[in-house]
Amino acid sequence: MARIIVVTSGKGGVGKTTSTANLGMALAKRGRNVAVIDADFGLRNLDLLLGLENRIVYTALEVLAGECRLEQALVKDKRQPRLVLLPAAQTRMKDAISAEQMKQLVGMLGAKYDYILIDSPAGIEQGFQNAIAPAQEGIIVTTPEIAAVRDADRVIGLLEANNVKKIQLIVNRIRPAMVLANDMMSVQDVREILAIPLLGVVPDDERVIVSTNRGEPLVLSETASLAGTAFDNIARRLEGEKVEFIDLNPRRENLFTRLRKFLNIKIM
Numbered sequence: 001m002a003r004i005i006v007v008t009s010g011k012g013g014v015g016k017t018t019s020t021a022n023l024g025m026a027l028a029k030r031g032r033n034v035a036v037i038d039a040d041f042g043l044r045n046l047d048l049l050l051g052l053e054n055r056i057v058y059t060a061l062e063v064l065a066g067e068c069r070l071e072q073a074l075v076k077d078k079r080q081p082r083l084v085l086l087p088a089a090q091t092r093m094k095d096a097i098s099a100e101q102m103k104q105l106v107g108m109l110g111a112k113y114d115y116i117l118i119d120s121p122a123g124i125e126q127g128f129q130n131a132i133a134p135a136q137e138g139i140i141v142t143t144p145e146i147a148a149v150r151d152a153d154r155v156i157g158l159l160e161a162n163n164v165k166k167i168q169l170i171v172n173r174i175r176p177a178m179v180l181a182n183d184m185m186s187v188q189d190v191r192e193i194l195a196i197p198l199l200g201v202v203p204d205d206e207r208v209i210v211s212t213n214r215g216e217p218l219v220l221s222e223t224a225s226l227a228g229t230a231f232d233n234i235a236r237r238l239e240g241e242k243v244e245f246i247d248l249n250p251r252r253e254n255l256f257t258r259l260r261k262f263l264n265i266k267i268m
């Protein structure tokens with residue numbers, strides 16, 4: 001059976017959809033069959049981040065209405081055929097689907113995929129309740145900001161109340177220099193407040209914005225980046241591997257930078 005994981009946060013704009021797209025693609029690269037579900041009815045974006053917006057013909061609502069088969073609504077990624085997207089309807093509101101219907105959709109997918117990732121909408125209203133209804137596990141995405149962390153704490157409680165017991169944390173958009181200057185919460189600060197296992201830390205990286213605008217998840221890039229490596233490592237940890245966290249200590253980076261400059265001067 002598939003591992004059914006909801007990617008959520010409570011607060012909007014913290015990187016849930018970016019995390020879902022990159023994590024789904026990273027797992028597909030590892031040979032896993034992955035279905036990603038956009039549960040944000042009315043405001044879908046997962047198709048854009050995956051670059052699949054022009055290939056959508058049917059959505060989850062047509063499947064539930066019996067107007068098409070599930071296979072007709074699933075959009076297969078040509079770059080990674082092991083990944084499929086079940087898109088949300090953009091012209092309907094969040095109450096267009098019920099929690100029971102979300103469970104029905106996931107049940108239809110369960111036997112065919114290793115992972116089902118559900119991209120939850122922001123907030124804790126009906127869309128959120130629908131998204132978490134079929135979930136067995138949860139991934140909380142937060143940025144190191146007070147408002148985002150407080151909302152994440154609230155969502156953890158709601159997940160636990162919904163019998164989602166395995167909940168892990170991704171701290172997104174961390175800026176080591178700001179942490180060092182005490183202008184940003186550290187990963188340890190966030191962990192102490194939320195008290196759930198850390199799955200990954202993703203540094204702030206402008207290439208994430210570029211990849212999002214192009215519809216090309218960063219994990220597919222041939223050019224290595226810290227953020228892309230972080231998402232790959234998150235996928236590996238989900239698979240049960242023990243992977244060291246990327247060292248984002250700015251002091252150490254500065255030391256290496258000075259050492260490289262010193263060596264270059266000596267060589268010249």
